[in-house]
Amino acid sequence: MIATRLRPLRRLAAVAAPIAAALSLAAPAALAGPAPVPHLDLNRYLGTWYQLAAVPQFFNLNCARDTHAEYALDPQGNVSVHNSCTTWAGAPNGITGTATVSDPATDAQLHVSFPGVPTQDGLYGQPNYIVTALGPDYSWALVTDPYRISGFVLARTRALDADQWRSVRAAIGTAGENDCLYLTSPTTGGIETIAPLCTVRARL
Numbered sequence: 001m002i003a004t005r006l007r008p009l010r011r012l013a014a015v016a017a018p019i020a021a022a023l024s025l026a027a028p029a030a031l032a033g034p035a036p037v038p039h040l041d042l043n044r045y046l047g048t049w050y051q052l053a054a055v056p057q058f059f060n061l062n063c064a065r066d067t068h069a070e071y072a073l074d075p076q077g078n079v080s081v082h083n084s085c086t087t088w089a090g091a092p093n094g095i096t097g098t099a100t101v102s103d104p105a106t107d108a109q110l111h112v113s114f115p116g117v118p119t120q121d122g123l124y125g126q127p128n129y130i131v132t133a134l135g136p137d138y139s140w141a142l143v144t145d146p147y148r149i150s151g152f153v154l155a156r157t158r159a160l161d162a163d164q165w166r167s168v169r170a171a172i173g174t175a176g177e178n179d180c181l182y183l184t185s186p187t188t189g190g191i192e193t194i195a196p197l198c199t200v201r202a203r204l
Contacts, residue, residue, distance in 0.1 A: 033146040034132045034175040036108035042079065042101070044138050045131075046071045050158050052140075052190060053168075053182040053197050055151040059117055064088040065186035069154070074098065081112060102127040133171030140164055142171045151177055153197075159190035169197070 051067040054060070060067065063085035074080040079099040087093045095114055102125075103109035109127035126146070133142040140160060143152040153168055160168065172179045180198040184191045191200070 034130055034144050034148060034177075036103065036106045036130050036132060037134050038108075039106055040108035040131050040134070041138075042073075042107050045141075046073065046079070047156070049141065049154040049156065050187055050190070051152055051185045052155050052158075052160065052187060053153040053184050055149070055177075055181050056183060057150055059114075060085070062087050062093060063185075064090075066188055067185050071099070079110070081114075099129060108132075132175045133168075135164065135167065140168060142168060142175060144175055144177065148175070148177050151175075151182055153182065158187045172197075 047070070049069045049071070051069070054067075060083075065086050067083070067085040070082040070084070072080050078101075081097045081099050082094060083097075084092065084094040095117070097112055097114035097117075099110040099112045101107050101109070102111050108131040110129040111125045111127055112129045113125070128145045128150075130144055130146065131141055132144055135141070138156065140153065140155045143154060144150055151172070155164075169179050172182065178198075180196045182197040183194050184197060184200060186192050186194060193200075
């Protein structure tokens with residue numbers, strides 16, 4: 001039973017390993033950080049977002065499918081964050097944190113913290129969540145960090161059309177990232193497989 005449950009993780013690790021290696025080689029490069037969008041309407045940004053692709057991170061490798069986030073204002077005026085997914089064992093998984101605005105000029109750079117998660121345990125700090133591109137109707141968003149180590153394609157729906165994916169890929173390039181480092185996130189009603197985003201263009 002344990003071996004069966006670990007098998008998908010091994011497959012994901014096999015895909016993620018060269019990505020992690022590429023990121024470690026790229027990290028020391030002295031690049032300017034990705035630019036945030038000129039203005040983020042936080043009230044419009046609240047609500048549910050589905051993760052359709054992402055650069056693998058250690059803290060969400062246990063998520064097999066249907067990864068999504070719920071954003072809402074908390075009593076202190078910060079953004080409450082609740083991330084949920086289904087694990088490889090088919091069980092629900094979730095974590096709750098807080099996002100604070102680090103850049104009041106645009107509201108598009110935030111510091112997200114999750115209690116007990118290494119490097120993300122403090123309520124305040126440098127931005128680690130930069131909204132670097134948005135669909136004009138807030139139907140999708142591209143999020144990364146100052147060092148381009150992370151990357152998330154978020155959408156209001158479980159699938160995007162071909163034109164939207166073209167815009168997402170263009171935004172990834174504009175942010176100074178490589179769409180081959182993004183893996184698709186299996187989503188019910190959307191893409192069901194895990195593959196580098198650059199290899200699935202014909203199907204999107």
